[in-house]
Amino acid sequence: MKAFMNHLAFEFGSGVRNKNLLLMNYLFPLGFYLLMGFIMPAINQPFREMLIPVMVVFAILSAAMLGIPDPLVNARENGIFRSYKINGVPALSILVIPVITTTLHLLIIAFIITVSAPLLFAATMPVYLSGFIITFLAMAIASCGIAVLIGVVSSSSRMTVLWSQLIFVPSMLLGGMMIPYSMLPGAAGKISQIMPATHAMNAFKGLSMGFQPDFSAWGSIIILLLTGILGFGLALFLFSWDSRNTRRRGPAWLAFLVLLPSIVGIFFLG
Amino acid sequence: MSATPIVTLQDFRKTYGTFTAVDGISFDIHEGEIFGLLGPNGAGKTSTLECLEGLRRPDGGTMKIAGLDPAADSLKLRNLIGVQLQAAGLPESITPREAMRLFCSYHNAAPRYDLLERLGISEKSQTQFYELSAGQQRRLVLALAVAHDPKVLFLDEPTAGLDVASRVELHSLMKELQARGTTILLATHDMAEAEDMSDRVAILLKGRLAAIGTPMQITATGAGLTRISVRTECDSLLHPVITFPSVQHFKVEEQYIIYFSQNVGATLADIIASINLHKDTIIDLRVERPSLEDRFLEITSRGGVR
Numbered sequence: 001m002k003a004f005m006n007h008l009a010f011e012f013g014s015g016v017r018n019k020n021l022l023l024m025n026y027l028f029p030l031g032f033y034l035l036m037g038f039i040m041p042a043i044n045q046p047f048r049e050m051l052i053p054v055m056v057v058f059a060i061l062s063a064a065m066l067g068i069p070d071p072l073v074n075a076r077e078n079g080i081f082r083s084y085k086i087n088g089v090p091a092l093s094i095l096v097i098p099v100i101t102t103t104l105h106l107l108i109i110a111f112i113i114t115v116s117a118p119l120l121f122a123a124t125m126p127v128y129l130s131g132f133i134i135t136f137l138a139m140a141i142a143s144c145g146i147a148v149l150i151g152v153v154s155s156s157s158r159m160t161v162l163w164s165q166l167i168f169v170p171s172m173l174l175g176g177m178m179i180p181y182s183m184l185p186g187a188a189g190k191i192s193q194i195m196p197a198t199h200a201m202n203a204f205k206g207l208s209m210g211f212q213p214d215f216s217a218w219g220s221i222i223i224l225l226l227t228g229i230l231g232f233g234l235a236l237f238l239f240s241w242d243s244r245n246t247r248r249r250g251p252a253w254l255a256f257l258v259l260l261p262s263i264v265g266i267f268f269l270g
Numbered sequence: 271m272s273a274t275p276i277v278t279l280q281d282f283r284k285t286y287g288t289f290t291a292v293d294g295i296s297f298d299i300h301e302g303e304i305f306g307l308l309g310p311n312g313a314g315k316t317s318t319l320e321c322l323e324g325l326r327r328p329d330g331g332t333m334k335i336a337g338l339d340p341a342a343d344s345l346k347l348r349n350l351i352g353v354q355l356q357a358a359g360l361p362e363s364i365t366p367r368e369a370m371r372l373f374c375s376y377h378n379a380a381p382r383y384d385l386l387e388r389l390g391i392s393e394k395s396q397t398q399f400y401e402l403s404a405g406q407q408r409r410l411v412l413a414l415a416v417a418h419d420p421k422v423l424f425l426d427e428p429t430a431g432l433d434v435a436s437r438v439e440l441h442s443l444m445k446e447l448q449a450r451g452t453t454i455l456l457a458t459h460d461m462a463e464a465e466d467m468s469d470r471v472a473i474l475l476k477g478r479l480a481a482i483g484t485p486m487q488i489t490a491t492g493a494g495l496t497r498i499s500v501r502t503e504c505d506s507l508l509h510p511v512i513t514f515p516s517v518q519h520f521k522v523e524e525q526y527i528i529y530f531s532q533n534v535g536a537t538l539a540d541i542i543a544s545i546n547l548h549k550d551t552i553i554d555l556r557v558e559r560p561s562l563e564d565r566f567l568e569i570t571s572r573g574g575v576r
Contacts, residue, residue, distance in 0.1 A: 017398070083359040
């Protein structure tokens with residue numbers, strides 16, 4: 001436990017000390033938040049009502065999808081996992097610690113956004129704090145689970161960028177952050193339900209902001225949690241210590257199973 | 271050093287697809303021994319080391335460290351072995367002090383900050399890993415490998431990239447660890463280091479064991495010629511050049527005549543008799559036995575012997 005805590009403390013410090021992680025964890029989400037906060041309410045008044053959830057979901061996507069996979073791939077490529085293995089660092093720690101530290105950084109960001117947005121941009125405050133925290137944690141778990149899985153199965157940094165962007169960009173466009181779910185055409189709405197951002201926005205809307213959700217808000221929470229758990233489990237199953245020793249317990253395509261909860265959800269949530 | 275084997279390889283094989291990297295080698299390493307593992311690139315040293323370290327699985331035969339199978343008992347072995355990998359892999363933002371604390375905590379050992387001091391990196395203890403020089407990075411990885419007082423230490427090219435002072439310090443540390451009972455498996459390309467430091471060496475060639483024994487035994491079994499360099503005051507051996515029946519061949523370098531001979535006693539006697547005969551005086555006389563490097567080159571150039 002002491003070793004795990006030491007490792008956690010080091011990784012948490014790295015999130016600020018490492019320039020890339022500092023950018024993905026803090027500078028990028030906060031910069032985008034300030035930009036969107038100044039621009040969007042001016043051209044679209046109702047945006048204020050969902051500014052806080054939108055920016056929190058954006059911060060989670062940015063920190064998880066852009067911040068977690070690449071360091072994992074680099075660590076594997078540069079022999080850091082090998083050093084960890086010979087010194088007794090378990091695979092579980094290697095995968096779970098970035099999730100915990102990213103979530104801690106995200107808590108700080110979410111706090112900054114939630115406290116400052118009403119003051120700076122007259123944004124609507126969450127009505128139900130417990131719903132806000134539950135949705136935040138569910139989205140963080142889902143995004144980090146997928147991000148860790150991408151880091152484990154990507155063969156290189158270039159592939160990491162490809163897979164991460166495959167989640168990040170559609171989430172930004174169709175995930176209910178820029179265009180509300182209710183305004184999407186039927187098929188696009190269904191497709192958007194594959195993305196965690198759609199479920200997070202739906203859950204924030206229903207459980208935290210006091211609006212009518214587009215579909216079951218608790219259903220969205222369950223899908224997010226199942227996605228996160230499945231993503232993390234698959235990452236642990238497919239984990240390999242060494243880029244030169246690529247023997248895995250299963251084929252990389254198994255990673256697509258992480259989409260199963262949201263695909264099943266399309267048929268049950270309506 | 272005891273004769274109890276602590277590392278045992280029996281008919282060990284490692285293949286990659288159709289390529290056989292190690293083809294059925296067997297040897298023991300005794301407790302408290304410094305054992306040199308030598309071989310040209312592609313000889314199978316790294317595959318052997320990585321299987322012993324538990325980083326890869328053997329494809330045949332058995333290997334044991336302190337009675338444990340590195341592939342099956344890898345967790346139990348972690349605190350018994352220390353590994354200095356050839357390529358230092360640590361997170362780029364970790365500082366030497368943090369790395370020492372982190373890895374020692376995973377080994378349930380107290381951090382050995384004194385090793386940072388001893389290996390000359392205490393001044394950089396708060397510097398991030400990527401800011402350290404290559405030599406400092408290697409010294410840090412070495413400090414981490416020995417910090418938990420392992421029973422068996424694997425060193426892969428430990429002195430590559432180190433300056434002279436660090437190299438001397440490392441050798442002194444290795445001897446100290448050996449005196450405390452640590453067994454050291456040293457994989458190196460540096461023949462002088464292997465000869466100086468190792469109690470026994472094994473030479474691998476194309477995945478097979480080409481030679482094993484003490485450096486003295488290995489050099490003695492070759493056809494190596496002893497090199498006798500002589501310089502005299504009046505150059506009586508040079509003008510004209512004098513050679514002797516026991517000399518295989520000779521060469522002249524600057525004011526030295528260098529004889530190569532298998533019969534050192536006879537050659538020396540002939541040299542001294544000739545110098546006395548010419549009423550000359552010896553300025554410098556050096557007798558150098560064949561080195562491990564000479565023997566290594568001999569073995570590798572002819573494709574190896576069992």
